[in-house]
Amino acid sequence: MLTLFHSPLLPGCRKIRLMLKEKNLPHQLKVEDFWLRRFEFFALNPAGDVPVLLTEKNQPIVSAYAIAEYLDETFPEVQFFGNSPNERAEVRRLVDWFDGKFDREVTQLVLFEKLYKRLMGYGEPSSEAIRAGKKNILYHLDYIAHLLSSRNWLAGEYLTLADISAAAPLSSLDYLGDVPWEQYPSVKEWYALIKCRPAFRELLEDRVQGFRPPDHYTDPDF
Amino acid sequence: MLTLFHSPLLPGCRKIRLMLKEKNLPHQLKVEDFWLRRFEFFALNPAGDVPVLLTEKNQPIVSAYAIAEYLDETFPEVQFFGNSPNERAEVRRLVDWFDGKFDREVTQLVLFEKLYKRLMGYGEPSSEAIRAGKKNILYHLDYIAHLLSSRNWLAGEYLTLADISAAAPLSSLDYLGDVPWEQYPSVKEWYALIKCRPAFRELLEDRVQGFRPPDHYTDPDF
Numbered sequence: 200m201l202t203l204f205h206s207p208l209l210p211g212c213r214k215i216r217l218m219l220k221e222k223n224l225p226h227q228l229k230v231e232d233f234w235l236r237r238f239e240f241f242a243l244n245p246a247g248d249v250p251v252l253l254t255e256k257n258q259p260i261v262s263a264y265a266i267a268e269y270l271d272e273t274f275p276e277v278q279f280f281g282n283s284p285n286e287r288a289e290v291r292r293l294v295d296w297f298d299g300k301f302d303r304e305v306t307q308l309v310l311f312e313k314l315y316k317r318l319m320g321y322g323e324p325s326s327e328a329i330r331a332g333k334k335n336i337l338y339h340l341d342y343i344a345h346l347l348s349s350r351n352w353l354a355g356e357y358l359t360l361a362d363i364s365a366a367a368p369l370s371s372l373d374y375l376g377d378v379p380w381e382q383y384p385s386v387k388e389w390y391a392l393i394k395c396r397p398a399f400r401e402l403l404e405d406r407v408q409g410f411r412p413p414d415h416y417t418d419p420d421f
Numbered sequence: 422m423l424t425l426f427h428s429p430l431l432p433g434c435r436k437i438r439l440m441l442k443e444k445n446l447p448h449q450l451k452v453e454d455f456w457l458r459r460f461e462f463f464a465l466n467p468a469g470d471v472p473v474l475l476t477e478k479n480q481p482i483v484s485a486y487a488i489a490e491y492l493d494e495t496f497p498e499v500q501f502f503g504n505s506p507n508e509r510a511e512v513r514r515l516v517d518w519f520d521g522k523f524d525r526e527v528t529q530l531v532l533f534e535k536l537y538k539r540l541m542g543y544g545e546p547s548s549e550a551i552r553a554g555k556k557n558i559l560y561h562l563d564y565i566a567h568l569l570s571s572r573n574w575l576a577g578e579y580l581t582l583a584d585i586s587a588a589a590p591l592s593s594l595d596y597l598g599d600v601p602w603e604q605y606p607s608v609k610e611w612y613a614l615i616k617c618r619p620a621f622r623e624l625l626e627d628r629v630q631g632f633r634p635p636d637h638y639t640d641p642d643f
Contacts, residue, residue, distance in 0.1 A: 245564065246522055258507055262521070264486070265513035272506050284494050285480055291487035299484075300468055342467065 201226040202253040204240065206233060207405040208314060210306060210368035211263035211298065212250040217363045218270050220398030222277045234319040263298065267360060279360040290354045293361035297368060301339050306368045308332025309377050314410060333377060340383045347385045358393075366393045370403065376413040380421070387421075395419040423448040424475040426462065428455060429627040430536060432528060432590035433485035433520065434472040439585045440492050442620030444499045456541040485520065489582060501582040512576045515583035519590060523561050528590045530554025531599050536632060555599060562605045569607045580615075588615045592625065596634040602643065609643075617641040 203219065203226055205212035219226050231240055231249050243259040244251045252260040252269070260266050271280050281287045309332035312324040343365060346353050354361040369390060372378050380387040393399055403417045415421035425441065425448055427434035441448050453462055453471050465481040466473045474482040474491070482488050493502050503509045531554035534546040565587060568575050576583040591612060594600050602609040615621055625639045637643035 246518055258510075260510045261514040262517035264517045265510045268490075268513055269506055269510045272509070284491055287494070288480075288482045288487045288491045291490060292483040295484035295486045296468055 200255065202229060203227070204229050204231040204243070204249050204251040204253070206231060206249050208310065208371045208374060208407055209249060210302070210310075210364075210371055213367035213370060213402055214263055214360075214363050215250045215252065215266050215270075216402055217367065217398050218267060218279060218360070220401065221279075221363075221396070222270060222274050224270070224274060232318075234315075267294075271360075279363070281354065281359055286355065290359045290361045293353055294364045297361075297364040301365070301368060304335040305332045305339060305372070308335070309375065310368070310371050313375055313377075314407065317409070318407070336372070336378065337382075340379070340386050343386045343389070344383050347389055352389075362389075362393060366390060366399070370394075370399075373416055374407075374410070374412040391419060391421065394421075422477065424451060425449070426451050426453040426465070426471050426473040426475070428453060428471050430532065430593045430596060430629055431471060432524070432532075432586075432593055435589035435592060435624055436485055436582075436585050437472045437474065437488050437492075438624055439589065439620050440489060440501060440582070442623065443501075443585075443618070444492060444496050446492070446496060454540075456537075489516075493582075501585070503576065503581055508577065512581045512583045515575055516586045519583075519586040523587070523590060526557040527554045527561060527594070530557070531597065532590070532593050535597055535599075536629065539631070540629070558594070558600065559604075562601070562608050565608045565611070566605050569611055574611075584611075584615060588612060588621070592616075592621075595638055596629075596632070598635040613641060613643065616643075 201219065201224055203212070203215060205216065205228060207213075207230065216228070231237070231251075233240070233247055233249050236247055240251075241247055243253070244261045246261065248262075250263055250266055252266045254260060260269050267279070271278060279290075281290045308328045312328045312332070316322065316324055343353065350356065352358050352362050353365060369378055373380075380390070394403070400417075400419075406412075423441065423446060425434070425437060427438065427450060429435075429452065438450070453459070453473075455462065455469055455471050458469055462473075463469055465475070466483045468483065470484075472485055472488060474488045476482060482491050489501070493500060501512075503512045530550045534550045534554070538544065538546055565575065572578065574580050574584050575587055591600055595602075602612070616625070622639075622641075628634075
């Protein structure tokens with residue numbers, strides 16, 4: 200069976216969990232508090248971060264990028280990257296947008312400051328950083344709304360890793376009540392469709408001690 | 422013909438230029454000063470950054486991630502990702518290491534502060550950030566030396582995108598004289614092998630106004 204080392208609210212980990220479930224791949228989950236720098240975990244991943252997937256042959260696949268590509272190559276029955284080089288390029292452009300740009304401009308400033316900094320014992324959150332992240336998210340939600348004005352899903356006419364890469368950090372930020380859904384009805388509608396998928400519902404059951412999500416967090420009709 | 426919009430010292434762009442040359446793909450280069458936020462360029466890439474590859478059909482392929490995968494899929498004669506899912510996972514793990522971890526811990530702190538900040542008119546470099554980046558690079562060079570202690574190339578027995586993803590930022594930092602080669606003889610030897618490849622030599626001819634590289638920068642026997 201596959202084993203995923205993860206951290207419940209980290210977007211890169213949520214994304215891989217969603218892929219594993221959508222692909223119907225039996226797997227076990229192990230929470231890894233990577234900031235404790237556990238020796239055995241460093242042997243699997245010298246970079247020390249999550250996600251790490253252990254294959255059935257105990258081969259570690261390291262980083263959300265490598266795992267996502269590996270899963271689509273190795274278990275191609277349900278595809279997440281599109282059907283042609285151009286389609287895949289569009290999916291990967293958006294994956295890069297959310298894993299890179301969105302992560303730097305929003306996730307690191309809000310989720311890291313508010314939640315991981317406390318879990319990791321890195322001191323007080325910076326209210327300036329949080330303010331900047333909450334301002335930046337509006338621009339990203341505008342961009343998602345712009346994509347949805349001409350497409351059913353972010354990269355085109357069907358669900359791909361682009362949607363999952365966007366929904367994963369949004370779900371973590373929503374846990375903190377930091378997504379202004381009401382201002383973005385088309386984005387809310389798109390997210391509601393993802394939210395009611397069985398793969399996603401399970402993930403929304405996770406709780407982090409000391410942080411209680413808002414009431415609408417698990418509600419598909421939010 | 423393919424067209425690459427790039428910035429001469431940006432590692433993500435150098436990496437794609439190296440791939441294009443190693444794959445013998447005819448292409449033209451266009452320098453894009455992305456911080457000027459040129460309207461026509463934003464139409465190609467709403468994220469506003471480089472590299473962007475225009476295909477022969479004028480389709481923009483956006484981000485180093487999407488371009489690298491696209492080039493290997495579309496022009497597979499010379500492969501950069503390895504021959505099996507496990508090999509590709511190892512290459513991608515290291516690509517992620519250099520594009521993500523190395524970029525955050527070294528490139529952003531040294532190259533951005535010293536060079537791009539001035540080009541972009543973003544004020545004075547932070548000497549604290551530069552000091553941190555120059556300290557961090559030692560740990561990364563240690564890790565490269567560790568890999569080379571059991572392998573000919575970073576991901577195994579032949580040159581892959583892992584080597585190119587490491588050599589690209591190292592070459593940009595070397596332009597600034599910020600790679601302590603003498604302390605890492607095996608890393609120096611590996612870099613010398615890459616440096617004497619025709620694809621790499623051309624790239625080392627680029628100059629950025631106001632910044633002069635050290636004498637050893639273009640010398641294959643440095």
